[in-house]
Amino acid sequence: MHAIIDRKDLDFLLFDVLKIEEFSSYERYSDHDREVYTATIQTAYDIAADKFLTHYVKADQNEPHLIDGKVKLIPEIGEAHEEYIGAGFLSAGRDYDDDGTQLPFVIQTACNALFTGANVSSFGYLGLSQGNASLIDAYGDDEQKRLYMEPIYDGLYSGTMCLSEPQAGSSLADIKTKAIPTEEGHYKIDGAKMWISAGDHELTENIIHLVLARIDGAPEGSKGISLFIVPKYRVQENGEIGDFNDVTLAGLNHKMGHRGITNCFLKFGEQGDCHGYLVGEANSGLRYMFHMMNHARIAVGCSAIMLGYAGYLYSLEYAKERLQGRALSKGKDPSSPPVPIIKHADVKRMLLQQRSYVQGALALLLWAAKLEDQAKYSPMPGEQKKSAKLLALVTPVVKSWSSEYCLKANELALQILGGYGYTREYICEQLYRDNRLNPIHEGTTGIQGLTLLGNQVPADGGKAFFELLEEIQSTIHTAEQHENLKLYAQLLAEYSGLLKEVSIKLIGAMSNGDLEKALCNSSLYLDSFGLVTVGWMWLKQAVTLHEQKSAPYDEDFFNGKLHTCAYFFNYEMVRIPTQCEILSKMDHTIIDMQENWF
């Protein structure tokens, strides 16, 4: 069994750094206070620890398999599913009138982080249902909400997102699934979808697929994609389950990790009898799907961070207990007793590296989640729009920087355990295998780099990006007031300045049509962008430590945070200037390489 999170860290980030209590000035959240938030998080923690964490290994070792055409899961997944829904987490963000508790999205995110950190696969079913229902809520009509969304929120149905096809993964413009209008008003769906997580199982009596398809005669490319609700079983007018809807499981994918959640190859309409119900307008499907996709990207970042966090805590405990070798400072006398390996510099390095990644990325994730609340409900003039744009800007970073760095964190956790880490008797190898998916699904790192540099940064002439830089600047100004943060303030000013310069240059090149050269290092751009924003989060934490005069932190917590900030600046962010130089000169070594030269 492993620990999920350092609760003190989570509270620090939510209440001290992000000052979530300020939400009491939001009408929607005016009933809530720190006590409510803390109690909710505690409930989440308890359920996560008791019902999710407990079968993390078992679910990995007992992959879903078919018995008589039905998907068989271990029973613990169903129990965890019920518990989560029973405690009200699935619909916690909904209105009081809809039996929700109007919980801010950032607190929901913190709670879901605990579930995903305890058991990423088992939580997957729930996360998808939540995203699916939220999409129908946003774009479905009343009938669709009644028939499909409400039963999901009630835990009777579950939901999926069906985008990829075997021949179209990153390139959604090429999906081929067809939707043929019928006189009865529904569409006939015909096609195949790949990589569908939670695509089939018996956890719920029905599964509601959200399927991207092309209506006959629609324009080519992404402008001709529509979104359909496609239930596994049709739902009758009175809400009762009707006929099988011709959605068949053509195969289960066998993955390196994430083994507790089914991942399916699904066929729609093999018998020509699959009904789909159009969501919103025709040909606007990709836009609607991005409602769910953007949440999923945040959720992927969250899962990467929490797997990283679990590995960090596990390897930290191990490093405190495992005795091996002597301290260099003590002259390595073999007659002295061996020391815990945490005393060795290289082990400390690996712990600091993990800590700086997972706690830094967690801060960024929660900051982004808070933006969603601000975007919807902020009473401050202009803040809704600004927050929405900032969130869109940083979503690729939360998704991809976190997946890349927190996978590295898991690699280091395993390394600290040495030979033991490489065995399946210790949790680190599973965390590492599970985390390896995160740089891939919901848009690979390469795709996110292109999205960030090609779309989000240049949007509105870089408006959101410049607003982000202003926020960073404001943290720098505050940091400058504190003697022992001056250096980091100065460094962050320098680094964010470099990022700004290079961004302006690349935006310029793109608007001059030099797309290929401007974008050929976009993964490196995303990495630099992530280093700057996560570095900013570390400085924000350091500032908070110094400003929170009323409830001073205990010395260990204070020093630990400050020192991890120092590590991130001294060892990680130092790469920024070199990377910005490559970006700035639009180095084209990579695109100059011809295929036949490989």
Add this chain to the structure above:
Amino acid sequence: MHAIIDRKDLDFLLFDVLKIEEFSSYERYSDHDREVYTATIQTAYDIAADKFLTHYVKADQNEPHLIDGKVKLIPEIGEAHEEYIGAGFLSAGRDYDDDGTQLPFVIQTACNALFTGANVSSFGYLGLSQGNASLIDAYGDDEQKRLYMEPIYDGLYSGTMCLSEPQAGSSLADIKTKAIPTEEGHYKIDGAKMWISAGDHELTENIIHLVLARIDGAPEGSKGISLFIVPKYRVQENGEIGDFNDVTLAGLNHKMGHRGITNCFLKFGEQGDCHGYLVGEANSGLRYMFHMMNHARIAVGCSAIMLGYAGYLYSLEYAKERLQGRALSKGKDPSSPPVPIIKHADVKRMLLQQRSYVQGALALLLWAAKLEDQAKYSPMPGEQKKSAKLLALVTPVVKSWSSEYCLKANELALQILGGYGYTREYICEQLYRDNRLNPIHEGTTGIQGLTLLGNQVPADGGKAFFELLEEIQSTIHTAEQHENLKLYAQLLAEYSGLLKEVSIKLIGAMSNGDLEKALCNSSLYLDSFGLVTVGWMWLKQAVTLHEQKSAPYDEDFFNGKLHTCAYFFNYEMVRIPTQCEILSKMDHTIIDMQENWF
């Protein structure tokens, strides 16, 4: 099925870059020529492809397990074992008089690279036997050679190395296994050994363990360790197998990868009846074991490189065939057909990154292997000693830089395949899991960093290090003669200059007793050292391309090599100055972090 290596690359490295044919001036190798070498490599390639590669996946899926106390392996492992030995590879390096073919070590390494690249686990049994026999050859007495070494070379017995214990992995000074002298001349061995690869199986009729243990009353620490031959079954005077020697399999470890080879927890002398035979002098065991250990470190580097190479070739083929998206340069028109993903900049980046790691590290590996031949048989005055020292110097780099970077290569290969890469239906995830062991066994990266910076570089006042720098300098001089290599020559001069400066500074600090601060960034030092030496290998390859006038290279090969060199200089080596700055100021952020601050 996947490809093992680009044969053209291997030939280029061996014959053009390293000029192996010059060995004809060595008396021992005077019979050999390029034809012999090429034929031997071709035989190795054929057996590797037909007998090893063919069960790479099957061995992973059918882990060794116990039936009636005996270890059960899939039969293909035994067949591969026989074929390798039957073709004479096990004893290829031995004298003609001993039925060997006096094959140079570097060619043996190239052959073994093919076997390990085809099936790292199945080759493991053989690699260990080879190392074990070679140690007995070097330090055993005639009787030990007759009774234990010869049957290994004949394929009747196999061998292991038994160093680690459950409580002593990296810290061999703390091993507890006891050796009690008896009046009959043998020792009674009493203890437990952990992580013993090939520690038990039925491939051969006997298993010869080389066991580190302490003779009663020996000095504490590494100075009190002796080396013993401990057979699974005792061998009688006439060479026949005798009684069971009380070596019991206490457990099989279940690993993330490397699943085809048993990894054992062994108990020696549980019944008080385990005989061990002292090798060489008492208390010199660690020095003898390093004969095998150093070969094992080279072999680990080799395995890392070849797993990386296999992933590179696999993902390259995939990238040429998988159609997805449109080229940015063509305006992403959705009505145009999708392009192979190799056309996308970020996929090219991931291919170049892999290629620069695996081909660069392979060059360094073969250069190091050639040093072993020079160290033993060079007719040039002084070259034997110099080569031995250079080899000792770079062994930690070949081992650890290759394991770290080629693991990253496998991570990228998997990424190129996207969702498919994450499934067990494609080879990349197995290559990645298999490679994850390499930064751990035979000395972790942390240990290798300490060895490099704490021992090898400062040895003899830095003599070997300065000789390495001279070799690098000589390549720089040649490169300067070629217009389009001048830039890289200049960069390598700059970077190797920085490494020199920082090394001198750190050697100075260590000799002033400031061990802790000088060594606290030793992993970063190893990384920088690796970047400089692998960069040197890339420049050496680029120079070779330009100097080989007699048989000019085809344009694709020429451009591909030159361009990968450019990539390595422009994207990878650029980290060196920043890293050297951290090293040079002896940044102590890491050691300042206190345990209770985590």
